[in-house]
Amino acid sequence: MKSVLSSNQLELFNPSKPSNLLWFNPKFTFVDLFSGIGGFRIALEELGGKCLGYSEIDKEAIKIYKKNFISYLNSEEVNLGDIVKLGKFPFSVDIVVGGVPCQPWSIAGKIKGLDDPRGKLWFDVIRVVAQNQPKGFIFENVKGLTEPRHRQSFELIISKLKSLGYNVKASVINSYDFGVPQDRERVFIVGVRDDLDNSESFQFPEPLHVKPKLYEFIEGIEASEVRKKKFSPDILFAGKIPASRGRFQKNDELNDFFIFTDIRDGHTTIHSWDLVRTTQREKLICKTILKNRRKKKYGLKDGNPLKFEFLDQLIPNLTAAELDKLIAKKILRYIEHKGYEFFNSKISSGINGISKIFLPNSDVIGTLTATGTRDFVATVSLDSQEPQEYKNTFIREIYRKGKYKPLSAKDYARLQGFPDLFTIADKENTAKKQFGNAVSVPVVYHIAKALVKVIL
Incomplete structure (x- = not known):
């Protein structure tokens, strides 16, 4: 896949189709929960990971996911289905990832938190981690989850994950800091299993030293620097x-x-x-x-x-x-x-x-x-x-x-860090909805890169 990032950013993140060797000799394995259209997957495959299964219930998202990731090489890869019904995987796995539905915690929703059925999906996430004991996990949600009105729920989620035998860290990260010109703050929760020798060594990546501009990412607009004046x-x-x-x-x-x-x-x-x-x-x-x-x-x-x-x-x-x-x-x-x-x-x-x-x-x-x-x-x-x-x-x-x-x-795809060759939905509004729900791929890439170093 062709990257949309500028030349100095290509050294940092350059998504491409994984080679055939990946399917037979992956560096690590992962399961893609709440997979949507595959933002997590793009990043983890770029790092040498192999997806063993994905969980998604949205039919339109599944169509796009299959078009981009399911081929004759992995035609047997299964949709694990609704996480509510998901238990022990039929395989062991290194990493579990997922963007947990954010509407219960978002100011754009009704902010019901754990009282919303979608908020309760966190308990299913915790159950899946408990039953499968991956070496590590990465979960994403809106910044609202960390704010004072939801502080008790956030601390409960962290506490439950820690009680499963994981060193857990959380950080609010802005997509801009990892190379895309979007003011998008999301909380990422990362866990490393306690029995690993270096379980406490995971650190969230530092912001990249790049300063993207809209004109570098959006087609049909003038590429120009402007003269800036200072005012009191x-x-x-x-x-x-x-x-x-x-x-x-x-x-x-x-x-x-x-x-x-x-x-x-x-x-x-x-x-x-x-x-x-x-x-x-x-x-x-x-x-x-x-x-x-x-x-x-x-x-x-x-x-x-x-x-x-x-x-x-x-x-x-x-x-x-x-x-x-x-x-x-x-x-x-x-x-x-x-x-x-x-x-x-x-x-x-x-x-x-x-x-x-x-x-x-x-x-x-x-x-x-x-x-x-x-x-x-x-x-x-x-x-x-x-x-x-x-x-x-x-x-x-x-x-x-x-x-x-x-x-x-x-434009949505590029502003989320998806590669140019990514196949999007035919209907414009459907595609926008899917990218709006997705994770910013470069952010996941750098977090996952730091996690992989710890668990391998």
Whole structure:
């Protein structure tokens, strides 16, 4: 399989089809639980491992898994089926791996944890490890599993795995640190059987010294470095740097993305009143609502509809007709007995179907998910300018001219570190869902490489 990584990264991870010798003389064996479309398998086969069996119940994922991994050489390899019914394997195995379903712990789900039937699958994982006693294991889940609201469940899972006779370590790892431009944090739980002489020597790999860019991975966008200017916080944030700024946002540079929302503000925030014709008076009304909607004196929610009598105090000579015009433009809406709020009232929904547009030179794109994304990528670059002109140029030259594209399934594959020759599902949405559910292959490769050194 051809790698999508740049030349300096090829030395670190270069997935390819395993040679025929692998099937007869593997370095180690493994079982692929919750196999999905095979992200774990690509990495472990590249390290010289042989899969003895996989467990998956999703029919569409199984189709893709078989197309990519099952051939005449291993035509008898079996799908071990539903893990709930899985017990002792008909063989011994060195390593067990799997991406345990994450929805019970994800903020994108209902966060029911172990009370969710999918959360209870952790107990099946623990049972399978107990009955088969592999030399080691690697399990993956969302970062949410490690957060305070799930701390008790996380510690229980670790404790149960340790009680089976394993030295267990866990770490939250970002895919960006292992060569793909995706801000994807996942917790990896690794165990080494206690009776191995070096069971305590496993260490998670250190981040790689590579700095990927979106334009290196996504087809159809301009490959270009841009000139960066430095700005003081007084210019970018009116002197107050927001606590919410993430790892990939620099406090002295313009953001490499534009976010479409009416309920937050910032130097690269695009509001609906920036996109439709509005007067300065209408902009003032919108900005006043934006500034006051989260104040507790107007309600306990993190964003409250504002009644006319409140707005009348904040905006001189306000009339209901002015608000009605903004409703007609689908900038505001009226909630009976509560007041006025923005028509686009959820960050996740964005505006006109767009949540964010990332520039080609961005370090990362947001986390890919099975439910899809409203993130887009600009097809041309944008040099640094004064903040307001930066925003105006983006709207004029990129947004208005449609110089941006949605992520394709092939883009998803590359952003997850899958090789170019990997066969994907025919239906675009199915393929995106499968890659959103998958692991980032380079991350698994480097973790598994460290584990294999310990158990062999």
